[in-house]
Amino acid sequence: MTEWGTFVKDHGLLGFVNRKGEYIIPPGRYDLSGGMLYEEEGLVTLRDKEKGKMGAFRLEDGRQVMDFLYDRITFLGKDRVLYEMGGKTVLSGESGVICELPSGAVMQPYSEEGLAWLEEGKKIHALDREGKILFTLLEGEAARPFRHGLAPVKSHGLWGLVDIHGQWVKSPLYKDVQMM
Numbered sequence: 545m546t547e548w549g550t551f552v553k554d555h556g557l558l559g560f561v562n563r564k565g566e567y568i569i570p571p572g573r574y575d576l577s578g579g580m581l582y583e584e585e586g587l588v589t590l591r592d593k594e595k596g597k598m599g600a601f602r603l604e605d606g607r608q609v610m611d612f613l614y615d616r617i618t619f620l621g622k623d624r625v626l627y628e629m630g631g632k633t634v635l636s637g638e639s640g641v642i643c644e645l646p647s648g649a650v651m652q653p654y655s656e657e658g659l660a661w662l663e664e665g666k667k668i669h670a671l672d673r674e675g676k677i678l679f680t681l682l683e684g685e686a687a688r689p690f691r692h693g694l695a696p697v698k699s700h701g702l703w704g705l706v707d708i709h710g711q712w713v714k715s716p717l718y719k720d721v722q723m724m
Contacts, residue, residue, distance in 0.1 A: 548586055548603035551576065558590070560603065568606035582619035589617045620660055621653040624673065635675045643675035655690035657708055670695075670710060679710030688723065696721040 549562040557571035574590040579598065581588050586603040592612040600610035600617055610617060616628040623638045626645070633645045645651075650663045654673065662669040662677070668684040669677045681687060686698040694705045694713060704716035714721075 546581070546583060546603065560588070560601070560606065568603065569601050570606075578616075580617065580619060582621075584621060585619065587619055589619075618651060619653070620651055622658070622673065624654055624660075626651045635671075637673075645675070652687075652689055655695075657690050657693060659690045659695075659708060661687045661689070661695075668697075670708075678708075681706070681710065683716075688721075691723040694723070696723060 549560055549568060552559050552561050552571075554571065556573070558574040558576065559567050559571035560569035562568050573593040575593050576590065578591055579589040587600055587609065588603055589598050589600045589610075591598050595612050597612040598610075598614045598617050599608060599612035601608050610625075610627075614627045614629050616626075618626040620626055624642075625636045626649070627634055627636060628648075631647060633647050633649045635642045635645055635651075645662065646664045651671070652661045654660045658673045659678070660671050662671050668681045668687050670679050672678055681697060681699075683699040684697050685700070688696040690708065693708050696703050697706050697716065699716040702716040703718045703721040704712055705714040705721060707713050
C-alpha cells in the first residue's frame, strides 16, 4: 500500500486503486517488472505487455504522464527523467530534452544540491541538473547520493567521502559509510 493506494491484479490485468477502492489506473495488460515506483513525487512506470514499452502514470489521479514509447524510464527527482528510446539515452526535464547521454547510462536521483551520479561503464561522473559533467571519479568503484555536500564513494574496497568538487574529505579507509 502506498500513500495513494495499491496495485491490484485480477484475471491477468493490473490496475491501481486509491484508498477508497476506486480504480485510478484502469486495469490493463501492464507489468510492474522493470518498472519504478517513485513515491516522493507519486509516479510509477509500467510496461505494456503487448508493446513491451514503458509508460508512466501519476498515482494521485491516474493521469498518464508518459506514453508507452520507452524502453526504460528512471525518475531522478526535481523534474528530471532519464529515458531510453530507440537506442538513445536521454536526460529530460519539464521543458524537454536536456542532453543525450551515453547509451545504456544509469543515473541515481538528484540530491538536494542538484547533483546526480552517472554510471557509464566503469566510469562514474557527477552531473549537474543541466547534464554537465562536473568531475569524474578516478578511483571510484561505487558512489552513493550526495547529502549535505558530501557523498560516500568506494575505492579499492573501502569507503570515504568526497565533496561536490570531487575532492576527498575523508580518505577511503572504512568498511562502510552511511549518510544520515
